Amino acid sequence: MNPNPLHLYLHIPFCHQACHYCDFHFSTNLAQKKAMVDAICAEIKLQNTYLPVKNLETIYFGGGTPSLLHPAELAKILTHIHQDFSVDPQAEITLEANPEDLTIEYLEAIKALGINRLSIGIQSFQEKNLPYLHRNHSVSDSLLCIARAQEVGLSNISLDLIYGIPENTMSDLEKDLDTAIQTGVEHISAYSLTIEPKTVFGQQKKKGILKEIDEELMSDSFLYVRKRLTEVGFDDYETSNFAKNKRYSRHNTSYWNQEPYLGIGPSAHSFNGFSRQWNVAKNGLYIQSISEGQIPSEIEMLSPENKLNEYLMTRLRTAWGIDLETVKSGYLACKRTFPQLEIDHWIENGIAILEKNQLRLIGSGKLMADKLASDLFVV
Numbered sequence: 001m002n003p004n005p006l007h008l009y010l011h012i013p014f015c016h017q018a019c020h021y022c023d024f025h026f027s028t029n030l031a032q033k034k035a036m037v038d039a040i041c042a043e044i045k046l047q048n049t050y051l052p053v054k055n056l057e058t059i060y061f062g063g064g065t066p067s068l069l070h071p072a073e074l075a076k077i078l079t080h081i082h083q084d085f086s087v088d089p090q091a092e093i094t095l096e097a098n099p100e101d102l103t104i105e106y107l108e109a110i111k112a113l114g115i116n117r118l119s120i121g122i123q124s125f126q127e128k129n130l131p132y133l134h135r136n137h138s139v140s141d142s143l144l145c146i147a148r149a150q151e152v153g154l155s156n157i158s159l160d161l162i163y164g165i166p167e168n169t170m171s172d173l174e175k176d177l178d179t180a181i182q183t184g185v186e187h188i189s190a191y192s193l194t195i196e197p198k199t200v201f202g203q204q205k206k207k208g209i210l211k212e213i214d215e216e217l218m219s220d221s222f223l224y225v226r227k228r229l230t231e232v233g234f235d236d237y238e239t240s241n242f243a244k245n246k247r248y249s250r251h252n253t254s255y256w257n258q259e260p261y262l263g264i265g266p267s268a269h270s271f272n273g274f275s276r277q278w279n280v281a282k283n284g285l286y287i288q289s290i291s292e293g294q295i296p297s298e299i300e301m302l303s304p305e306n307k308l309n310e311y312l313m314t315r316l317r318t319a320w321g322i323d324l325e326t327v328k329s330g331y332l333a334c335k336r337t338f339p340q341l342e343i344d345h346w347i348e349n350g351i352a353i354l355e356k357n358q359l360r361l362i363g364s365g366k367l368m369a370d371k372l373a374s375d376l377f378v379v
Helices: 030-046 071-084 103-110 139-152 170-181 199-204 215-231 250-256 281-290 304-315 324-335 340-348 363-376
Strands: 006-012 055-063 087-099 118-121 156-163 186-190 236-237 241-243 259-262 270-271 275-279 297-301 352-355 358-360
Touching: 006 030, 030 071, 030 087, 030 259, 030 270, 030 281, 055 071, 055 250, 071 087, 071 103, 087 250, 087 352, 103 139, 118 139, 118 281, 139 156, 156 215, 170 215, 186 215, 215 236, 215 241, 215 363, 236 250, 250 304, 259 275, 304 324, 340 358, 340 363, 358 363
Parallel strands: 006 055, 006 259, 055 087, 087 118, 118 156, 156 186
Antiparallel strands: 186 241, 236 241, 259 270, 270 275, 275 297, 352 358
């Protein structure tokens, strides 16, 4: 592995149906799709001096639905990456995918390209939930694509599941987890259903069509996910992420460790240790700017307060917790008093433990990770 690991994220804004982050529908317009792939390749060249060095340990195709890319398009992007960066021979190269895209031919082709990890948007193994979640696949599609991936040798597979779906019960959640466990995958990401104002769910909520599940059931679901997965050998290494045999997502872990990364594509974010940069979200404006040799982005220089707050927010969600010496140094840089009494209170109330100067949340504390982090923020 690289002594100073660096990471590349590619935001691929293609989707099977129009959604809130796409301003046009790529999956049915080949000309627009080609224009976006060309722009992404051009941005790789434009951004090749952003990171302090050029040795990549992870590459992540996210979005959107990157599995709508033809293998030849993925090959083109990877070729441009290799032209401008050095890629570690053991690099983790992830593709987010929808089950219906993963034919045996597609899986064999992407494996030949060097893609060695899949993050599959299963969402639920229950047929009744899939139309509600606007998914085009069936449960049989989900099970078949996992088996196919394992058959071709793509064993590093993560499944995305959603809980907290209205009208679902704890029994429904148990069935989803049991099915996921039975597939034999070694990574599961489990997220509570969130309802953002500009999404389809947000509009349904505004009209009174959709009702969120009550807070107590959501809390019970959160705790049950942890209990069920840890009892069969998964580590709950981050609030929403679980892995067997240390198959942690190296790419996502890099974010929580504040390691530098470059984001390519519309709305992609980058971090070099000193500043954050984010690209414009509008696809058309992104393509136009890149064609003119301009990176359509905004930059924010990070203050000591920004750095400390981001460290607290990301690390408290992980199994590693926060290093108190790092936090104390952060408070000193911000000219603030270290909140010793607050931390002592967490420990006394059994929601955190302190081991070798690492403060970790436990039990119900994990349920409150974001709230507890905000209690320590410097504002």
